[in-house]
Amino acid sequence: MENSRQLAEEWLAHLAVERGLSVNTLSNYRRDVERYLAWLEATNIKDLADVKALDLERYVADLRRGTSGGKAMAGASAARALVVARGLHRFGLSEGHLAVDVAKEVAPPAQGKHLPDTLSVAEIAKLLDGIGSRDPVTSLDLRDRALLELLYGTGARISEALALTVDDYQMRNDPQVLVLRGKGNKERLVPLGGAATKAVENYLVRGRPALSRGKSHALFLNSRGTTLSRQSAWTILKKRVSAAGIAANISPHTLRHSYATHLLEGGADIRSVQELLGHSSVTTTQIYTHVTAQNLRQVWAQAHPRAQRSNIGE
Structure with a gap:
């Protein structure tokens, strides 16, 4: 898991320098990455290279049910957490740490459409x-x-x-x-x-x-x-x-x-x-x-x- 945590730090640094993400966005990404890595560790998955598409589906399902150590997440929040996990896997593939990107096979949870509030x-x-x-x-x-x-x-x-x-x-x-x-x-x-x-x-x-x-x-x-x-x-x-x-x-x-x-x-x-x-x-x-x-x-x-x-x- 130490290698995965190091890769996560490199990815966050890449987002800050190359993508120019804001401090608030980076803070949200860090929180989601740490949640994902903690879930992997709790399920006895030692490295990102060992993750299967089914594992990511279980992770998203746990987020929705609230069985991942926190409150049950709405579809939009769980989808954002999946986006972060996908980004980490994609970065791992580009850096040669992963041989295949299994995260791209996982569909985000269905979300109800929320129409924005407006004034006339x-x-x-x-x-x-x-x-x-x-x-x-x-x-x-x-x-x-x-x-x-x-x-x-x-x-x-x-x-x-x-x-x-x-x-x-x-x-x-x-x-x-x-x-x-x-x-x-x-x-x-x-x-x-x-x-x-x-x-x-x-x-x-x-x-x-x-x-x-x-x-x-x-x-x-x-x-x-x-x-x-x-x-x-x-x-x-x-x-x-x-x-x-x-x-x-x-x-x-x-x-x-x-x-x-x-x-x-x-x-x-x-x-x-x-x-x-x-x-x-x-x-x-x-x-x-x-x-x-x-x-x-x-x-x-x-x-x-x-x-x-x-x-x-x-």
């Missing part, structure tokens, strides 16, 4: 237009409006928005385009609409100077003048949703989901939405087509004269 266009307008609509408008009002307008206006992940600096915004070659740095430090260009531009510029001129203590170059600051945290951003959204009277339990990611859904409903093609969201595969983006199809079915059921069941024969 009317709810988005109610949420955003209500921020700073009353006098006096504070620097925090301006910041919150700018943050939420940018999240919805670009489809940015919250981590991407909070990583922006003042220079990222002000030193753009094209004033209508913003550069976002996504997973793996990959950059993508996203259009920045008029509403988001106006909100961010109002914040930069009238809001951010009052918050800044010269401690941070981050675009979005907290009341202490340091970089706004993810938890604080979530709290801001929760507060603003409540103030708007919107009965929904949402997160900053809900604005990203709403952005994608509204683009597709407005006629955008899925490949363009994939690029705007920074998805590496169109498969990830396709979940939004289920959302829009669901909306279309609801419209059809309400509007089509033959949608309702006939009373003939009753």
Whole structure:
């Protein structure tokens, strides 16, 4: 097992250096690798070279049942654990430690499709237009409006928005385009609409100077003048949703989901939405087509004269 643990460390180092994975992603990978190796050891499998496809199937089944030393996992979590195990085996094959990659033969567990939560266009307008609509408008009002307008206006992940600096915004070659740095430090260009531009510029001129203590170059600051945290951003959204009277339990990611859904409903093609969201595969983006199809079915059921069941024969 010592050789397998050494191989795992080499793989994690490879992911950090060659793939540029984030600290959080690497931490998740390490946890899953350690769980997998511990399971192998507990089942008396001494080396990755001794693993059979049936062993991996048993591992995934144990994760789902919670008999691997932890709580029972949902299908998505077990599938992610299998992805990590597959990655380790594939790396072992490439490094000559393994003669065959048995992990590629194992199918991930079936998962129920979860449709992402979204807000309607009317709810988005109610949420955003209500921020700073009353006098006096504070620097925090301006910041919150700018943050939420940018999240919805670009489809940015919250981590991407909070990583922006003042220079990222002000030193753009094209004033209508913003550069976002996504997973793996990959950059993508996203259009920045008029509403988001106006909100961010109002914040930069009238809001951010009052918050800044010269401690941070981050675009979005907290009341202490340091970089706004993810938890604080979530709290801001929760507060603003409540103030708007919107009965929904949402997160900053809900604005990203709403952005994608509204683009597709407005006629955008899925490949363009994939690029705007920074998805590496169109498969990830396709979940939004289920959302829009669901909306279309609801419209059809309400509007089509033959949608309702006939009373003939009753």
